[in-house]
Structures are given as structure tokens and as C-alpha cells.
Amino acid sequence: MSIDTKHIQTQFPILGEKVNNHTIVYLDNAATTQKPNIVLDAEINYYRTINSNVHRGIHTLSQLATMEMEESRKVVQSFINAKKDYEIIFTKGTTEGINLVASGLERLLKAGDEIIISQLEHHSNIVPWQLLANRKDLILKIIPVDEHGDLILEDYKNLLTEKTKLVAVNHVSNALGVVNPIESIIQLAHQAGAYVLIDGAQSIPHLKVDVQELDADFYVFSAHKMYGPTGVGILYGKEHLLEVMDPYQGGGEMIKEVTFEKTTFAELPFKFEAGTPNIAGNIVLRKSIEFIQSLGLKNIQHHEDELLKYATQKLEEIENLTIYSKNAKQRAGLISFNLDIANTNSSDVGFILDKHGIAVRTGHHCAQPIMKRFEIPGTIRASFAVYNTLEDIDLLVNGIQEAKKMLL
Template identity: 70%
Template sequence: MTEDLKDIKNHFPILNQFVNDRPLVYLDNAATTQKPISVIQAEEKYYKTINSNVHRGIHTLSQLATVEMEESRKCVQQFLNAKKNYEIIFTKGTTDSINLVASGIEPLIKEGDEIIISNLEHHSNIVPWQFLAERKNLKLNVIPVDDNGELIMDEYDRLLSNKTKIVAVNHISNALGVVNPIEDIIIKAHKVGAYVLIDGAQAVSHRKVDVQALNADFYVFSAHKLYGPTGVGVLYGKEEILESMKPYQGGGEMIKEVTFEKTTYADLPFKFEAGTPNIAGNIVLKNAIDFVHTIGFKSIVRHEDDIMKYAKENLSQIDNIIIYAQNAQHTSGAISFNLNFENIHSSDVGFILDKQGIAVRTGHHCAQPIMKRFGIKGTIRASFAIYTTKEDIDQLVKGIYLAQKMLK
């Protein structure tokens, strides 16, 4: 590991344990990252010292909790380089953020319009658009991928038209680790007047994101994939688009005035934050971001690129292994593979690895269309984080060799 990350595992209490009598090797970071002690302590501190509902009380605890949560919103704004803090909406997660946009943008869409997604999408960036397409009688188009798992951009160009109103793609594929050319996707979509939503769930822990430089209309992610808590998500949206969208949910907090005859809505961001939020989670997201900033993305990228290269080199030496997207131009965060033996399921390998204390993800990774594209039911996915070491990769390789011997 690089000098600035050599002791990083000491910040993550869960990593210093044994699973099935073996030291834990945690390689399931695309599903969720582990939490540093600073995040764990911050959540405990909130409940011990200022637990109270926000935005509604004049008493001291409520005021303190409100200040802390709004400071966290400003931290997220700076993290993404959003223009305004009220362009940051707190949600339950990436899935909730996408559903919010797919629901709220409905008044801006008319029958006969078209949506473009890609063959690489997580189900959460497919199903909400299918719902919208069914409600409004829209056409849903899909950018195909080549044998490297990369988007076929000539086909994207062909699909784009003045009927295209929404383009929704991920920044990095959760299933294959392929980094998509979102800058090009956004520029081309805007030329035909389409809105663009970028699913950044797999990107924000691996690279610096600047939504103004990208010129994305929406960018979404989950805190738990950025060393933060579960149940917290972020939706960034451009102010003028958010203002034109309808509220996703009705209830408390999102209103300005309610009568039985008519309800008027609160200003941004509260228009989209109905009900009591995950206050503790929203607050400690700031601590997770602060932790990432103490390391810095230059160090993170350098370390994770080194880990990715090491993993590819060592996994590719294993006989009868199939590595998906191995020749893709840009990958980050994850490697998907299978053992090329008849009647062996990815979960069989995952079970054996677990007995060695190695945590990987197996199955279709909530991305069944891309599995169908490659003619498989699922893969074994090893996914990395700032605390992943070359020793972790060595243990993974040893575990795969053992699985081969047991499953042949």
C-alpha cells in the first residue's frame, strides 16, 4: 500500500475480526463499504447528545440537530461541487433518488417521448423508467454493449433524437466495473434537449465528482457506498429542473401551507423531503466525506488503480477462469469472473470463499440484463475499497484455487 494508506484498516473496527476462524478479507464493497470509527462514533454522539427532530422546534436540541444536518448538506454540496446547497436532496438511497426523479419529472414528459438507458444498468435504474414509460406511453430504448462490456456509442448516437427526453446511465457499472463515458453521453443528450441522470452509486468512493463540470442534470448516490450509513441517499439536481418537478411524496415538512382546498409546497430542498428524515444518517454522511477528504482522491485513485492492476494480473493467471470486461478501456472498483467448469454456479465458489473468511458477492448483482447479454446466470464479483490490500487479493487467489480443487 502507499504510505498514506498503510494503516488505513485500523480505522475500520469490523475488519479486525475472524470469520469462520479466518481473518476477514472483505471484498464486497460494491454492495456496501465498511464504516470508519469516526462515522460510528459520530452516530453514537448524535443519539447521546442532540437527538431531536429537525426544522420544527425552537428548543435547543432541535436547533442543534437542524444546524448539524444542514451543515452536512453543505458538505455534500461541496463534495459534488453543486452550485447551491438546496440542489442537494436527502433521500433513502440511490434507488429512492431515481424513483423521485422518475416520478417528479412526469409533468415535463408527454406521450410519445423516449427514454434511453443502457444494458449495464442496475435494476434501480431500469424499473423506475419502465414505470414512467408505462404511465406515459413512452418508448424505452437501450444502449447495447460490446463483448468488452463497453457501451456501443455509435448505437447511442443512433438512438438519440428530438423525441429523447431522458437519458439515465450509471457512472460505473456495479456488475462489471466498467467506467462509462458519461461526459460524452451528457454532451450528446443535451444537444437534443434531453435531461441526463447519472447513477453515481459505484463512482463516488473511487473518484472525484464535479457535477458542474459534468453538466449533469441529476447525479445520485448512496451514503453506505461512501463509508457512510445505510438508509441515506443523495439526489443532486439543477435548481431550475427541480423547481419544475412535482413533489414525490406528500406529508409534513414538504409543505408551505395546507388547507382542505389547496396545498402549496415548501421551497427547495424541502419540497422533496417529506416526513422525518434519517437525521443521524444525514448528519454523519458529513463525517464519511470528511474521512475521504483526509485521504484525498489522488491517493485513493493511485491506490485503487494499483489494486485493480494487481488483481487483474493475478486472477488472469488462474486456469479456467473467465474475467468479464477484462479488456475494457476503463474499469474501477470491481472485477467479475467465473470458473469455466460445467454445472458450477457462482454461489458455489462464493460459499467456499466464505469458509476461508473471504467475502465476495455472487449472482446477478441486480443487473440481470447484462448477465443475459453474456449468456450467464451470474458472476463472482470482488470489489475494492481504500482498505483493500494486495494481501487480500493473494488470499482471494488462494481461495479460488481451493474452490477449483473442490468443484472439479
């Protein structure tokens, strides 16, 4: 099945909005995707028809809300092929999922243990491990990247030792769009006796994810990157690891019994879901998955690969423009570039593009270490979704040409 972008666009009301008197060309999907009617309508419907707290009431509305949220958990389980629905933990996003794991594993680590991350990571997959390393006197090691933005696997192999306890890497780089060889990364880590956390924030809307096939110990992602609501995320963790981890937060819902002398914790997944959750968002996440499945991930991937190929071709025709990681082994979802004009930065170009109604992201993309690796302060990032078209890319190219005229 081919992607009918014109039909798909009609399902996203915001795409008909005007920005600076231009119909919006939205190319900032790596930051957040727009939401289709199926998602918007479901959120409104929840508040209009079954709004109630979950897991705590015997009345009808509470039972209905609980049923809907737990059904959503099962849909996520199926979507990523987790063994058990209670291996799916609702969070408020990828960042909280990573912090939850960092906190939960703390008791199991000791001074001198090692954690490995990469130069490609978002700050959300750097800072939690730095904080943990500082608290526990751990050693943080970094997998370097080559000139194409690919991780250097030979160096990674040499970093692994018997003291390595965790490897945390992203599936797809938010700054460069490089797809990392996580199958090999996971296999090598397990051979060394280490656990693996995969940051899937940028992969989940673009690639098929099967956590059992990958054998990932933890996999985290956010709903708003996959046509869902903000403030909702998923942490998948293997049952035996979640069982031995300490709770991330204390409060209601995550307890079995509380006395002033002692508290015992609830079973999975509620052990890690303290307080009232984002009930509407958790329910609506199911609708974003249904939207993706209605189109087919293979079809989405093919469409976005065509967009990436076309964008690379058209941008390469522009003089004084550098595309980063264009020769990486595999890319997905975005293209990162700069105009090589003296005294010009990425924000200058982004500002001019915005005047033409074109939304891109500029700057370091919360990935300053990889910017330092390429000796640049930031890039212009155009990132794609299923509703983007070749015409969007043509408008982007025209806008860049206009920017060049103004900045030279």
C-alpha cells in the first residue's frame, strides 16, 4: 500500500493553519509530531464521557476508565511484542523512563562499576547516568563515532569489561538521524554480562520495534513523537529486572500496605506508577498506535525513506551547504545540515524559513557532545512524518535559497 499523503493531511487539522500568511510546512517532527483527529477526538471523548480516577473506585466511571487504560497497556504490549502487559510502565515520557531506570538500578551498583553511553546521545540519555555515576562513584565510558556519525563498534567492544553493568544508547539519533546497530550492541553487552537500555524516542514512529527479538532489557519512548499526546511515555522492562528494582517514586497506587513502621509495594506495573497518571493521555496513546497500524509501519518507513532520499538529493544541489552523516550506514526520519556562510548560524536560517511558514529545528538539539565532535555549534534539522510530501521538501529548498540570498 502506498501512502496517500493528501488524504492523511486532512486528518491533521493543524496542517491547514497559516503561519506568517503561508500554509504551514511542518518539518519539526523529531521534536514532536502533530496529532490526527482519531487522537484529538479520543482525548475529548474521555473527558466528556468517562472522566474518573483509575484503579481506585467501584463506581461505573472509574471501572470504565480503568478498563480503557489497561486496554491501552495491552495495545502497547502487542505493538512492541513484550511478553507481559505488566512489563509496560506508563511514564510521562522518554526522559522519565530513563531516570526511572537510573534510580531503580542504583542499589544494585557499586563503586567502580561501569556504564557505557555514546557520543550520539540526547542529553536525556547522558545526564541521568552522570548523576548516577557521581552518586555511586561509577565509571562512565563513551562510544565514539566516526566521521559519518556511525558508532565505532570496535571501540565499543574494547570498552566492555567484566565491570560493565549497563549500556544505554539510542536507536536513532535525534541530531543526525543515524540508525544505530542496536542488535549488535545488545548482543555484545549481554556477552559481557551487562544490561542494555535503548532510547527509542526517535525510532518508534519510523521502525518496527520487537523487544523480544532485540532482547532489549529496557526500551523507552514517548507518545508525542508518534502522533500521540504529550506527557505520556512508555518504559518497557524485562519482568525480572523490574522486580528487583526499587520504586522511583512513593505515593498512592504503588503500595500494597502502608504503616508507620513499614511500607510494602504493589505488584508490577503499579510499583512504578505512583500517583494519579495521565489517564486521558495513556488511553489516547492506543489511538496513535491504531493510526500507525492502519497505515502500516513498512509503508510509513518506505514513504519516509523516499522523503529522506529526495531531501538529500535536493539539498546536495545547493552550494555552500553541508549535510551531516549523509554517508552513514543507515539513516531514518531526518536530515541535518548547515549553510556554510560566514557569520551565519542555524538560527538565522530557521528564522527566515519560519517567515515562509516552514517549521524546522535549529541549534544543538539537546545533543551538544555530537556537535562538539563535528566542531559545530548546531545544525538545521528537517525531520519527517507520514503527512510530509515531496512538495514540502521543494518549499524547504526554495526557502533555503531565499535565506542564502539574504545572508550572503
